[in-house]
Amino acid sequence: MELKKNKYLIDGISVTGLAEKHGPPIYIYESAVIIKQYQKITEAFKSSRVKINYACKALTNINVLKLFKGLGSGLDAVSVQEVTLGLKAGFEPQEILYTPNCVSMEEIDEAVELGVRINIDNIAILEEFGHKYGTNVPVCVRINPHIMAGANHKISTGHIDSKFGISIYQLPHVHRIVETNHMKVEGIHMHTGSDILDVEVFLRATEIMFEMAKEFKELDYIDFGSGFKVPYRVDDVSTDVESLGVHLSARFNEFCKEYGKELTLIFEPGKFLVSEAGTFVARVNVIKQTTSTVFAGLDTGLNHFIRPMFYDAYHEIINVSKTSGKTRIYTVVGYICETDTFGWNRKITEASEGDYLAFRNAGAYCYAMSSNYNSRFRPAEVLVHEGKDYLIRKREDMEDLLRNQLEIETL
Numbered sequence: 001m002e003l004k005k006n007k008y009l010i011d012g013i014s015v016t017g018l019a020e021k022h023g024p025p026i027y028i029y030e031s032a033v034i035i036k037q038y039q040k041i042t043e044a045f046k047s048s049r050v051k052i053n054y055a056c057k058a059l060t061n062i063n064v065l066k067l068f069k070g071l072g073s074g075l076d077a078v079s080v081q082e083v084t085l086g087l088k089a090g091f092e093p094q095e096i097l098y099t100p101n102c103v104s105m106e107e108i109d110e111a112v113e114l115g116v117r118i119n120i121d122n123i124a125i126l127e128e129f130g131h132k133y134g135t136n137v138p139v140c141v142r143i144n145p146h147i148m149a150g151a152n153h154k155i156s157t158g159h160i161d162s163k164f165g166i167s168i169y170q171l172p173h174v175h176r177i178v179e180t181n182h183m184k185v186e187g188i189h190m191h192t193g194s195d196i197l198d199v200e201v202f203l204r205a206t207e208i209m210f211e212m213a214k215e216f217k218e219l220d221y222i223d224f225g226s227g228f229k230v231p232y233r234v235d236d237v238s239t240d241v242e243s244l245g246v247h248l249s250a251r252f253n254e255f256c257k258e259y260g261k262e263l264t265l266i267f268e269p270g271k272f273l274v275s276e277a278g279t280f281v282a283r284v285n286v287i288k289q290t291t292s293t294v295f296a297g298l299d300t301g302l303n304h305f306i307r308p309m310f311y312d313a314y315h316e317i318i319n320v321s322k323t324s325g326k327t328r329i330y331t332v333v334g335y336i337c338e339t340d341t342f343g344w345n346r347k348i349t350e351a352s353e354g355d356y357l358a359f360r361n362a363g364a365y366c367y368a369m370s371s372n373y374n375s376r377f378r379p380a381e382v383l384v385h386e387g388k389d390y391l392i393r394k395r396e397d398m399e400d401l402l403r404n405q406l407e408i409e410t411l
């Protein structure tokens with residue numbers, strides 16, 4: 001989104017115009033930003049054989065998946081349903097890595113049946129998998145290197161008490177299972193969480209991965225997961241992808257020489273690829289002055305946009321209806337019948353009822369986490385692609401709310 005000639009535009013199209021056309025609240029995604037972010041990583045790692053697997057749980061609209069397919073991306077899927085969506089979007093099974101956590105063996109069997117790559121993060125499942133498939137189905141092993149990434153405990157996954165991955169201390173057991181069952185470990189994987197600020201910390205984790213990799217003789221790839229950070233506030237730090245690319249690529253290529261084989265370096269970012277491509281637009285229903293606060297109450301709530309309440313996430317809020325004029329301080333809230341605050345004490349251009357407010361960084365984990373709480377309809381999604389807007393998901397209606405409800409006739 002950019003301010004140009006007194007209008008907020010997404011790829012040349014007016015944001016308020018889109019909100020009026022499709023009806024608020026509405027999610028708008030800009031394909032040009034997704035493409036730019038994708039190219040930023042592939043460019044930074046171009047001296048290695050790099051593969052990006054988009055972690056699609058961030059945003060799973062099938063058009064977004066198709067866009068990634070067109071870019072040459074693979075897919076990281078955390079459920080068999082995401083696998084199915086990916087196949088439907090046109091990905092080859094071998095381009096999809098299925099990375100589940102705490103799922104049943106039945107679900108893993110389904111994924112094997114669909115032909116995708118399997119990432120295993122639990123000793124007991126690895127053992128069961130080995131008994132069942134032996135040498136016939138290769139696996140990737142998700143390792144927990146116990147590197148503490150970032151400050152947010154809710155989204156860090158590498159710490160000692162994390163439920164994710166197989167601890168590096170359990171590797172002797174892994175090797176015993178692999179050897180006994182003649183399994184082929186085609187890849188090793190880590191994903192230390194969604195909050196890596198620091199290239200140094202990340203590189204330390206990769207050294208642990210290289211150490212581990214030496215012990216597996218049949219690898220085709222090493223998957224370094226994600227953790228790429230994007231700026232949410234103007235002065236936020238983001239992961240220095242260029243610097244990471246320079247350092248890690250060189251080290252990776254050196255490792256491949258030691259290992260005696262050119263491996264593929266995989267990343268699986270979600271947030272980095274789609275967060276900044278998304279804008280969520282809602283309308284001001286009421287301006288409510290209480291004794292201490294001015295509230296701007298919107299025609300949406302945590303049912304559509306849960307990150308501020310769930311993760312204490314900060315999303316920049318802009319009055320896109322008034323691009324200039326005096327500013328006031330608002331606490332921006334939703335219409336859900338419990339506290340659902342989007343932003344406390346935000347300085348925005350003076351808002352009136354009917355104005356549109358836009359939330360930035362609304363591409364990742366926003367629509368994907370929406371619900372029907374308070375029996376509200378989920379909003380529409382629009383993709384702006386090559387200067388045109390496409391409605392890529394309709395707003396729900398009453399039929400959607402009732403679709404799977406079965407009425408007992410005697411009630």
Ligand SMILES: *Cc1c(COP(=O)(O)O)cnc(C)c1O
Nearest residue numbers: 055099191194226227269270271
């Ligand atoms: C969620 C997830 C990602 C993506 O994380 P981001 O912070 O959105 O980049 C990558 N890999 C796995 C296994 C995940 O669960």
